[in-house]
Amino acid sequence: MNSLRARLLAATAVLLLAFIVLTGVALETAVSERADQAEHDRLQGLSYALLGSAEITADGGFKLAPRVLPESDLTRPDSGLYAMVLDERGEAIWRSPSLLDPLALETLPAVGEWQFMRIYPERGTLITLSFGFRWVTDDGTDYRYTLVVAEDARTFIKQMQRFRGVLWTLLSAAALILLIVELFILRWGLAPLRRLARNLANLQAHEKRRIEGRYPDEIQPLVSNLNTMLSNDQARLTRYRNALGDLAHSLKTPMAVLRGLAEDERLDENQRRGLRNQLARMNDILDYQLQKAAAAGKRSLAVSIAIAPIAEKLARALTKVYAEQGTRFDVHIAASVKAPIDEGDLTELLGTLMDNAAKYGDGEVDVRAETRDGDLHMQIDDNGRGFGEGSTERLLERGVRADTSREGQGLGLAVAAEIVRSYTGDIILTRCEKGGARVEIVLPAE
Numbered sequence: 001m002n003s004l005r006a007r008l009l010a011a012t013a014v015l016l017l018a019f020i021v022l023t024g025v026a027l028e029t030a031v032s033e034r035a036d037q038a039e040h041d042r043l044q045g046l047s048y049a050l051l052g053s054a055e056i057t058a059d060g061g062f063k064l065a066p067r068v069l070p071e072s073d074l075t076r077p078d079s080g081l082y083a084m085v086l087d088e089r090g091e092a093i094w095r096s097p098s099l100l101d102p103l104a105l106e107t108l109p110a111v112g113e114w115q116f117m118r119i120y121p122e123r124g125t126l127i128t129l130s131f132g133f134r135w136v137t138d139d140g141t142d143y144r145y146t147l148v149v150a151e152d153a154r155t156f157i158k159q160m161q162r163f164r165g166v167l168w169t170l171l172s173a174a175a176l177i178l179l180i181v182e183l184f185i186l187r188w189g190l191a192p193l194r195r196l197a198r199n200l201a202n203l204q205a206h207e208k209r210r211i212e213g214r215y216p217d218e219i220q221p222l223v224s225n226l227n228t229m230l231s232n233d234q235a236r237l238t239r240y241r242n243a244l245g246d247l248a249h250s251l252k253t254p255m256a257v258l259r260g261l262a263e264d265e266r267l268d269e270n271q272r273r274g275l276r277n278q279l280a281r282m283n284d285i286l287d288y289q290l291q292k293a294a295a296a297g298k299r300s301l302a303v304s305i306a307i308a309p310i311a312e313k314l315a316r317a318l319t320k321v322y323a324e325q326g327t328r329f330d331v332h333i334a335a336s337v338k339a340p341i342d343e344g345d346l347t348e349l350l351g352t353l354m355d356n357a358a359k360y361g362d363g364e365v366d367v368r369a370e371t372r373d374g375d376l377h378m379q380i381d382d383n384g385r386g387f388g389e390g391s392t393e394r395l396l397e398r399g400v401r402a403d404t405s406r407e408g409q410g411l412g413l414a415v416a417a418e419i420v421r422s423y424t425g426d427i428i429l430t431r432c433e434k435g436g437a438r439v440e441i442v443l444p445a446e
Contacts (some may be wrong), residue, residue, distance in 0.1 A: 005186050012182050020175045024168055029161060040116050043129035043149045046070060050083055050147060056135045060087070060143045062094040074098050080152035082126075088144035099150075108132060108146050118153065123439070125153040192216050196223065203230075218406060304340045307369045307378070308333040314338050315367065318358055327358045333369040339376040339443055341423060349419045350380075355437050356413065357382035361436055377441040381432040415437075 028242035049070035062085045073081035074096040084102060092102040108130065109115035115130040128150040135143045135156045166393030192215050210230060215223050262275040285350040308331065315329035339346070350367070357365040369378040413429075416439070420427045425443040432438035 005190055007181060007187055009179075012186075013179060016175055016178055016182075020171050024171050027167060028164060031167075032160060035156065035160065036116070037069055037436045039127055039151070040114075040129060043115065043116075043127070043151065047129060047131050047149050050149070051131075051133070054085075056137065056143065058137060058139070060135075060137075060141065062145065064087055064094060069096065080155075082148075082150045084148050086146040086148065090146075093145075097401070103128070103148060103150060105146075105148065106131065111144065119150075125157065126150045127153045127156065183208055192219050304338040305343055305346065306335060307337045307339060307346070307376070308335050309345055310343070311350055311354075311367050311369070314347070314354055315365075319349075321355075322358045325358070325363060327361070327363050327365060329358070329365045329367065331356065331367045333367065337369050337376070339371075341376075341443060345419050345422075349416050350378075352413075352416050353380045353441075357437065358383075358438075360384045364434070364436075366432075373445075376441075378441040378443075379432075380439045381434060382436040383434040384436040386431045386435060387429050393416070416441075 010290065013210065042337070050064065053064055053068045053070065057063060069075055069083075071081055074083055076098055078100055079098045080094055081083060082099040082103070084092050084099055086105075086108065087093050090105070103121065103126070105119070105128070107115070109132040111132045111134050112131055115128075117128055117130075119126050119128055128148055129339065130149075131147045133145055133147065135145060195213065196211070199213065203211065210227050211223050213223075214220070214248065237317060258275070258279055262272050262279060267275075311331045311333055315331050319327065319329055332399075337372040354365060354367060357380050361384040364383040366381040367378075369376065371377070413427075415425050420441055420443070423443050425441060428440040428442075430438045
């Protein structure tokens with residue numbers, strides 16, 4: 001999960017879900033306990049009313065006339081509200097007309113204690129409240145009784161089910177609304193980061209070298225540092241190139257003097273030939289070092305440039321250079337293929353490799369480039385004799401040549417390798433389908 005907004009939204013959703021669940025459970029528990037307490041109080045009031053209307057006979061019998069029952073439901077058979085009295089042996093000695101069969105209790109409360117519980121007879125769940133009490137007759141006889149008041153729990157259960165349904169529906173709707181609101185809040189809060197990302201993308205797509213606009217206090221230092229880095233990067237590159245230009249210019253006069261000496265007829269021919277060879281080596285080495293140092297290399301937020309126009313421009317120029325050999329350059333690169341590479345570096349890279357392919361090939365040079373998995377893949381093929389047998393890694397070193405029959409100092413592939421490596425890329429030397437050499441270059445997008 002690489003999206004910052006997705007991470008924040010997921011974390012918020014988990015916390016909100018936990019809060020909603022805990023809130024729902026707490027409310028449901030509180031309401032259930034309150035409903036049980038209300039049912040307990042109702043049955044307790046009914047028990048007091050029954051005890052207040054009861055009479056105990058001399059032989060310990062319990063009498064309660066139907067006409068004095070405090071609730072009319074107690075007089076209707078199977079009405080859902082029931083009452084009965086048990087003796088000390090747990091046998092029913094009285095029951096309300098509404099109770100057709102005595103209720104079975106597993107335990108009886110002690111004298112003076114209330115026992116609130118649910119029982120599950122065959123006809124359904126009942127909420128029961130039992131009370132143990134003693135009755136002493138006028139002759140001093142002590143009797144132990146248990147008054148049981150029960151009510152059908154179906155209505156109570158349905159009410160609780162409706163409450164739970166309403167509760168969780170409202171909580172779910174509230175959670176959904178809060179998530180939507182949180183999404184908008186995150187979108188609003190992360191808008192500066194999205195704007196910064198767009199500006200960074202614009203830096204790569206255009207020639208702008210500065211991030212414009214004001215940002216929140218938490219992001220503004222980052223933007224300021226990026227602008228400073230971009231400015232320093234550009235200034236440093238300019239200084240390097242100016243210094244290299246000055247160096248090249250300052251060496252022109254000494255090199256010209258040495259060339260004049262190499263053509264001085266007063267010197268022996270062997271001396272002049274040796275001097276010319278050393279001057280040629282100095283010139284090649286100087287060119288290599290200047291090209292190596294002048295390569296811009298991978299820069300921060302480099303602008304992506306199209307490959308095809310540069311390759312086609314080089315192909316037209318080299319076609320004229322190798323017109324006598326009749327070398328044909330075929331460029332197969334789509335206009336959409338781009339790479340974040342300095343234009344000068346790309347020109348130097350392609351120019352060197354295409355020139356090598358024309359020089360050591362047999363009249364055909366193919367240049368291809370495509371983007372795969374975000375990386376740039378380029379290959380330059382020729383129809384020459386190829387790189388030969390053995391390891392090709394040494395050919396990327398300065399001064400190493402695969403074909404010594406042609407003029408050269410073995411610097412072309414070394415320069416190309418330096419440029420590719422400055423962009424953390426790879427350069428691979430293989431044999432193509434035509435039998436000639438293939439130079440494959442992979443430049444990573446990141």
